[in-house]
Amino acid sequence: MNLRNLKTYVPAVIYKRGLDYFERDFVEELTENALNRWHAVVEGTWDYDITVKLTGEETIVSTSCNCPFESDSLCKHEVAVCLAICEAKKEKSSASVDVRAQLKALKKAELLEIFEELLKKQPAVDLYLTEKFSNASGLDEQTARRIIQNSANRASRRGFIEWDRANQAIEGAEEVQEYVDSLQIEQDAEKMICLSLIVVEECSEMMQMADDSGADISSTINESLAKIDKTLAEWPEQLDESTVDHMLELLYPHILFHLKQDIIDVAGDLLQSVLLWNEKGDFADKFYDFIEKVIGSREMQNQSYSYTEEQFRMCQLGVLQQAGDQQAIESFCMKHHRYSGIRKAQILQALDAGEFEKVIRSCAESEQLDVKSAGLIQDWKKLRFRAYEGMGNKAGMVDLSYQFALDGEQEYYNKLRSLVVVEDWPKKMEAMLAEMKMRPRCRPLYLGILIDEKRFAELLDYCEKDVAAIERLHPHLVADYPHEVNEIYTSYIYRLVEPASNRKAYWSACQKINGFQQALGADAAKRLIEELKFMYPKRKAFLDELGKVEGK
Numbered sequence: 001m002n003l004r005n006l007k008t009y010v011p012a013v014i015y016k017r018g019l020d021y022f023e024r025d026f027v028e029e030l031t032e033n034a035l036n037r038w039h040a041v042v043e044g045t046w047d048y049d050i051t052v053k054l055t056g057e058e059t060i061v062s063t064s065c066n067c068p069f070e071s072d073s074l075c076k077h078e079v080a081v082c083l084a085i086c087e088a089k090k091e092k093s094s095a096s097v098d099v100r101a102q103l104k105a106l107k108k109a110e111l112l113e114i115f116e117e118l119l120k121k122q123p124a125v126d127l128y129l130t131e132k133f134s135n136a137s138g139l140d141e142q143t144a145r146r147i148i149q150n151s152a153n154r155a156s157r158r159g160f161i162e163w164d165r166a167n168q169a170i171e172g173a174e175e176v177q178e179y180v181d182s183l184q185i186e187q188d189a190e191k192m193i194c195l196s197l198i199v200v201e202e203c204s205e206m207m208q209m210a211d212d213s214g215a216d217i218s219s220t221i222n223e224s225l226a227k228i229d230k231t232l233a234e235w236p237e238q239l240d241e242s243t244v245d246h247m248l249e250l251l252y253p254h255i256l257f258h259l260k261q262d263i264i265d266v267a268g269d270l271l272q273s274v275l276l277w278n279e280k281g282d283f284a285d286k287f288y289d290f291i292e293k294v295i296g297s298r299e300m301q302n303q304s305y306s307y308t309e310e311q312f313r314m315c316q317l318g319v320l321q322q323a324g325d326q327q328a329i330e331s332f333c334m335k336h337h338r339y340s341g342i343r344k345a346q347i348l349q350a351l352d353a354g355e356f357e358k359v360i361r362s363c364a365e366s367e368q369l370d371v372k373s374a375g376l377i378q379d380w381k382k383l384r385f386r387a388y389e390g391m392g393n394k395a396g397m398v399d400l401s402y403q404f405a406l407d408g409e410q411e412y413y414n415k416l417r418s419l420v421v422v423e424d425w426p427k428k429m430e431a432m433l434a435e436m437k438m439r440p441r442c443r444p445l446y447l448g449i450l451i452d453e454k455r456f457a458e459l460l461d462y463c464e465k466d467v468a469a470i471e472r473l474h475p476h477l478v479a480d481y482p483h484e485v486n487e488i489y490t491s492y493i494y495r496l497v498e499p500a501s502n503r504k505a506y507w508s509a510c511q512k513i514n515g516f517q518q519a520l521g522a523d524a525a526k527r528l529i530e531e532l533k534f535m536y537p538k539r540k541a542f543l544d545e546l547g548k549v550e551g552k
Contacts, residue, residue: 003058003086010074018079027084033154034175038085039168042077050081051168058089066164139179144195148172148202152209161210169206170220173199177220180227189235193247196224196231197254204261225266229273239280247274248290259299259308267294268311275315284323291316310339317345340366340376347383351390359387378407394419402428406435408442413449429453451476460484467492471512474519482520489516490528497532497542506542510549526550 001009010018021027021042030040036054041047044067053061060082069075074082103111139147151172155165180195203221212218236243251270258266271291278287294300295312303309313336320329336342343366350358363384370376381400388396398419404412420428429449436446447469450459460481463470470477470488478485493516496509517525529550536542 001060003054003060003082003089006074006079006082010079014073014076015079017076018074019083021076021080022083022087027080030081030084030088033151034171037171038081039154040081040084042080044077048077049165049168050077051171052078052081052085054085058086064167138191139176139195141194141198144176144179144198145202147175148199148206152202152206156209159209161206163211163213166210166212166214166216169210170203170216173203173220173224177223177227180224185231185235189231190250192231193228194250196227197251199224200228200266201254201257204258204266208261221266225269225273228270229276232273233276239277239283241283241286244277244281244283244286247277248286252290252294255294256297256299259294259297259303262303265311268308268315271312271315275319278319278322284319287319288316291319306339310341313339314341314345317342321345338369340370340373343369344379344383351383351386354390356387356390360384363387378404402432405432405445406439406442408439408445410445410448413445433458447473456480463488467495471515478519486520486524489519493528493532497536500542503541503545506539506545509542510545513546513549 006018007015021044026043028041028043030038033039036056038052038054040050040052042050042065046067048065048067051062051064053063055061063074063078063082065075065077067075067077103114106114149172152161152169155161155169157165161169176195176199180192180199183192185192200221203217203224206217207221210217232247251274255267255270258270271294275287278284291312295309300309300312317329317332320332333342333346343362347359347362347366350356350362363380366380367377370380381403385397385400385404387393388400398416401412401416401419405416416428416432417425433446433449436442436449439446447459447462450456450462456477459473460477463473463477464484467488470485470492474485474489493509493512496512497506500506500509513525513528516528529546532546533543
């Protein structure tokens, strides 16, 4: 889309409204914040922030507006700003003054005065000159920080970045990322890592003062973390000790910074990225000691939760496992036995080795240690189930799969059914259904079993207690219990109508009549509608909505 042919791509009514906004001078504060990146405020019901990014001279790459309009088209505010940009470019190109000649004729003081005014009005000029004078060979870390901070500052209002300004706040970070993408790993790997670290750090700071419910900032962080990960995976081809030392020294303060921030798990991601190098040479001791240094830091010790340290201990275990020193692994696991992740790694190793008795003992011990964590208890039981499978212990498998089925897990219900002999299954299923009936957590599985086993009387009994369930369960009941389904479905609709007091609630209740008609037929629906009209003759809005349903 081009600035000159908006009418071709924008619906006529929206273009007309945008043109009206432009002609009434509703576009304010139009500035080119960076090269081909324009920003403006448009007056309306509220003041709306609009960003337009161009490529070349007049091709529109992307636009954004914080108004509620949702469409593939530009909104009227974006149209107004695009027209204003077009006008600004036109005025600039049509100027008949020989600017260069005029500048050459000015004195130094007059030139400085013009430049100062230009720097205030056009941030893009400030950015260009900053980059040019600070580092002629490209973007350095200091300039990258300045670019990111400038866009964050422009987007903030009273020290806070609202959710609808987050995309504007990250414009500087995106510019740095674009520059990083232009570099080559072979020549610029370390620079790519350093600049990506700057993006991650500055955006993490931004998160402290922003509503990132749209995930703009966190996505930018993740993109730079992915860039670091990719760069470290591909570079260098030949790894030596000094390069490892240098990279660990480079990453250390960043890892500590993100441990202190304690917002998102950047520290762990950075560590995982550099551990890719452990596969490129014999550096296990270096990485193990580096992780120990991080764990011993004040930033780690000030963490609110022990999870972070456990995560880093798991990284240490991974380093030891890659080195293959079984004695060191056993010693490490014994020392850090309190961490569930360490115990789980030991159990999985024992499973792979076929040491099933050891697995059962370790799982039983872990169930005692983690008795307050229901999720972990389930994990240990499922690992114990795998050990029983390996041993062929049918009784143990039946006992655990029965427990898991009571928790609503279809997979283990299927296992249970295959494990129990045919003649014992009816008794086992009766006992299980009796318990399931009292457990809301396993309700979907319970209802599924009733349907599969064609136990429709029990399914009807369930619907009588939970009338809303008739909406989805009536196909299984209407053939055998048409009268009862009618009664339950009618009761369900009445429960929706009775407390309703506005048109939206009436409309919602009336939509259920469509389902009622599909279940019980047009005549039954007609009788229900007549009954509702009789019961609520003074609810005019409700009668109106009933009329709409009746007319379909």
